[in-house]
Amino acid sequence: GHVHTHYGLVEMGLGLAVECNAYDGYHFNEADTLLEIIDPGTGETVNEGEGELVFTTLSNEGMPLIRYRTHDLSHLIPEPCPCGATTVLKFGKISRRLESGVKVGGGDEIYFSLFDEFIYNVSELVDYQISVTDVEGKDLLLFTAEVTRIGDDVEKGIRDVVWDCPLVRKNIKNG
Numbered sequence: 001g002h003v004h005t006h007y008g009l010v011e012m013g014l015g016l017a018v019e020c021n022a023y024d025g026y027h028f029n030e031a032d033t034l035l036e037i038i039d040p041g042t043g044e045t046v047n048e049g050e051g052e053l054v055f056t057t058l059s060n061e062g063m064p065l066i067r068y069r070t071h072d073l074s075h076l077i078p079e080p081c082p083c084g085a086t087t088v089l090k091f092g093k094i095s096r097r098l099e100s101g102v103k104v105g106g107g108d109e110i111y112f113s114l115f116d117e118f119i120y121n122v123s124e125l126v127d128y129q130i131s132v133t134d135v136e137g138k139d140l141l142l143f144t145a146e147v148t149r150i151g152d153d154v155e156k157g158i159r160d161v162v163w164d165c166p167l168v169r170k171n172i173k174n175g
Helices: 112-119 152-163 166-173
Strands: 026-028 033-038 051-057 068-074 101-103 109-111 125-135 138-147
Touching: 109 112, 109 166, 112 125, 112 152, 125 152, 138 152, 152 166
Parallel strands: none
Antiparallel strands: 033 051, 051 068, 101 109, 125 138
């Protein structure tokens, strides 16, 4: 069978949007929900490109939400969907959450969710956690991994994937 990712928020009643068989973003219910993409700094509507998802409920009487800011960054997909749906708008996969970044040293802000795309390619990895700590005055990212088996090859596989991440390489190069 096929697995489809859902996007939802507790405040919105969980199931807000779902991937279709095209696996290219999320269709959402336009009859019950208004979606805006805004610049998170100014609150102004973004017509193109990435911004914060903001939802307004249109039919929820128990707890109506007006311009509810999700802190999730994404973009609208204006092109028709390959699945054939012609009237349902789509937004792209969530690129990151606004509050989930951390500056390490003087480098660029690192968003932990960016590692998901790479690190879950290690088949033995079940889950992982990242924390930031200070070692002798230098910021250090500490990866803790839950794996299906322990071995030097598994550890090397995880290390290689993390080190190959362009943002990690850039921060290391910058000291």
